Amino acid sequence: MLKNIARRLLALFGWQLIEPPQRPARAVLVGYPHTSNWDGVLALLVKLALGLDAHWVGKDSLFRWPLGGMFRRLGGIPIDRSARNGFVATMAGQFAVRRxxxxxxxxxxxxxxxxxWKTGFYRIALAAEVPVALAFVDYARREAGILTHLTMTGDPATDIAAIAAHYEGRQGKYPALASPIRWLD
Known part of the structure; x- marks a missing residue:
C-alpha cells in the first residue's frame, strides 16, 4: 500500500521514477547530489515507491529526540562524523551477516x-564485495531513483570516473552546492 501511495505522490508532483531492470539484494547506494533537506523527503518517497528495504546513514544529531526514534524505524543509522570509529568495518560486517x-x-x-567525496562508501563496497548503486534526485529533469549498479574495480581513479560519467548532467535542488565527483580523503 505504501508503495502505491509513494508512486502516486511522486507522479502527482511531476516526478518520474527511474530504476534499472536488475536489483541486487545487497549494495551500497550512493545518494548524489545532496544539496537540500528536500532530498531526504524525495529519497524516502523513492525508497517506498521502489519497495527498498534500505538503511541510510545520517549525522548522529538527527537521531535525538523528538524524531530520532522515527528515523531509526525508517532505517536510519546514526554516525558520529567527528571521530573515526570503525564505521567502514562495522558496515562491511553487516553485509557479511545479511542476505x-x-x-x-x-x-x-x-x-x-x-x-x-568521502571514500567510506567505496571502502565499504570493496570490503563487503558488493556493488555500488547510483541513486539520485535530479530536480532539472524531475527524475529520481537508481541510475545503475556498478561493481568497483579497486582502482580508485577508474571507479570515480565511471561514477562521474553516470551522474553527468544530474542537478540537485541547488546545483552550486553539488560537490565535484572526486575523492576527498
Whole structure:
C-alpha cells in the first residue's frame, strides 16, 4: 500500500521514477547530489515507491529526540562524523551477516559544497564485495531513483570516473552546492 501511495505522490508532483531492470539484494547506494533537506523527503518517497528495504546513514544529531526514534524505524543509522570509529568495518560486517542489505550513503557527507567525496562508501563496497548503486534526485529533469549498479574495480581513479560519467548532467535542488565527483580523503 505504501508503495502505491509513494508512486502516486511522486507522479502527482511531476516526478518520474527511474530504476534499472536488475536489483541486487545487497549494495551500497550512493545518494548524489545532496544539496537540500528536500532530498531526504524525495529519497524516502523513492525508497517506498521502489519497495527498498534500505538503511541510510545520517549525522548522529538527527537521531535525538523528538524524531530520532522515527528515523531509526525508517532505517536510519546514526554516525558520529567527528571521530573515526570503525564505521567502514562495522558496515562491511553487516553485509557479511545479511542476505539482503541496502545501505544508503551521501558521499558528500553534507548538503553544503565540499571539495569532493568521502571514500567510506567505496571502502565499504570493496570490503563487503558488493556493488555500488547510483541513486539520485535530479530536480532539472524531475527524475529520481537508481541510475545503475556498478561493481568497483579497486582502482580508485577508474571507479570515480565511471561514477562521474553516470551522474553527468544530474542537478540537485541547488546545483552550486553539488560537490565535484572526486575523492576527498
Amino acid at each position: 539482503e542489505f541496502l545501505l544508503v550513503i551521501a558521499p558528500e557527507g553534507t548538503r553544503s559544497l565540499t571539495q569532493g
